[in-house]
Structures are given as C-alpha cells and as structure tokens.
Amino acid sequence: MMVGNASVFVSYSRSETSRVRWFVEHLQAQGIHVWLDTASIPGGAIWREAIVRGINASQAVVFFATKVSCNSKPVLTELSIAAEVGLPIVPVFLEHVDLSGELHYLLVRSNHVHAARSRWQTAAAIDRALGIATAEAG
Numbered sequence: 001m002m003v004g005n006a007s008v009f010v011s012y013s014r015s016e017t018s019r020v021r022w023f024v025e026h027l028q029a030q031g032i033h034v035w036l037d038t039a040s041i042p043g044g045a046i047w048r049e050a051i052v053r054g055i056n057a058s059q060a061v062v063f064f065a066t067k068v069s070c071n072s073k074p075v076l077t078e079l080s081i082a083a084e085v086g087l088p089i090v091p092v093f094l095e096h097v098d099l100s101g102e103l104h105y106l107l108v109r110s111n112h113v114h115a116a117r118s119r120w121q122t123a124a125a126i127d128r129a130l131g132i133a134t135a136e137a138g
Contacts, residue, residue: 007033009058011078013069020064026123063091070097090129
C-alpha cells in the first residue's frame with residue numbers, strides 16, 4: 001500500500017495534459033507525490049536526465065493511455081525504463097487503443113484501469129491499482 005511520502009511518475013502525452021490534470025490533483029490530494037514533467041523539471045535542466053531521475057525516485061508509474069500517448073516515443077522510453085528498473089506500471093486507458101507489440105509486452109502483467117463514466121470511479125480504480133486506501137468521494 002502506498003502511504004506517506006510515496007511517489008508516482010506520470011507518463012502521458014503532453015497534448016493530453018487537460019485530460020490528465022484532474023487525476024494528478026486527485027493523487028496529490030491522497031498525499032502522493034506526483035512526478036509530472038511540467039512541474040518537476042526545473043528550467044535549464046537536461047530533461048532526459050530529469051526524467052530518468054524521476055522514474056528512479058518513484059515507486060510506481062501511472063501511464064495515461066490514449067491514441068496519442070501510445071504512439072509517443074518518449075512515453076515508450078519512459079515505460080521501458082520503468083520496466084527495466086522493476087517499477088509497477090498502472091496503465092489507465094482513457095480511450096480505446098490498440099497496443100503495439102512493444103507496449104503490449106511492457107504492460108502484459110500490469111493491472112489495467114479503464115476509464116469509467118465518472119472520473120471519480122476511474123480515480124478509485126487507480127487508487128486500488130496503486131494500493132491507496134481512500135475515502136469514497138462524490
């Protein structure tokens with residue numbers, strides 16, 4: 001179960017920021033430190049190095065799967081690094097996507113979350129996949 005200073009790396013396509021932001025805020029409200037590129041890479045930093053440090057400092061990766069993110073080379077690299085270091089990856093399918101063979105290979109043993117009609121239901125499923133004990137929300 002993730003508690004206290006737990007840290008989650010968020011892998012997504014930057015073009016999907018508006019779809020991901022609410023879930024990031026939800027995790028933060030649960031006391032989870034969320035590593036998000038737009039907030040976690042300081043100006044002037046070498047972003048590839050910052051991403052690797054962010055993955056290595058995290059206890060899990062939440063991957064927001066969309067048609068765009070599933071075709072993103074940076075996302076695939078992030079997931080490959082996470083798998084290499086043995087981090088659990090929680091794919092959250094915000095829409096139906098056909099996974100490439102490489103993504104399927106990386107995610108085959110993951111506890112998948114499929115977007116529900118309510119974002120609260122989806123958030124609760126993410127919490128369960130991460131092992132976060134939360135109170136029921138409206």
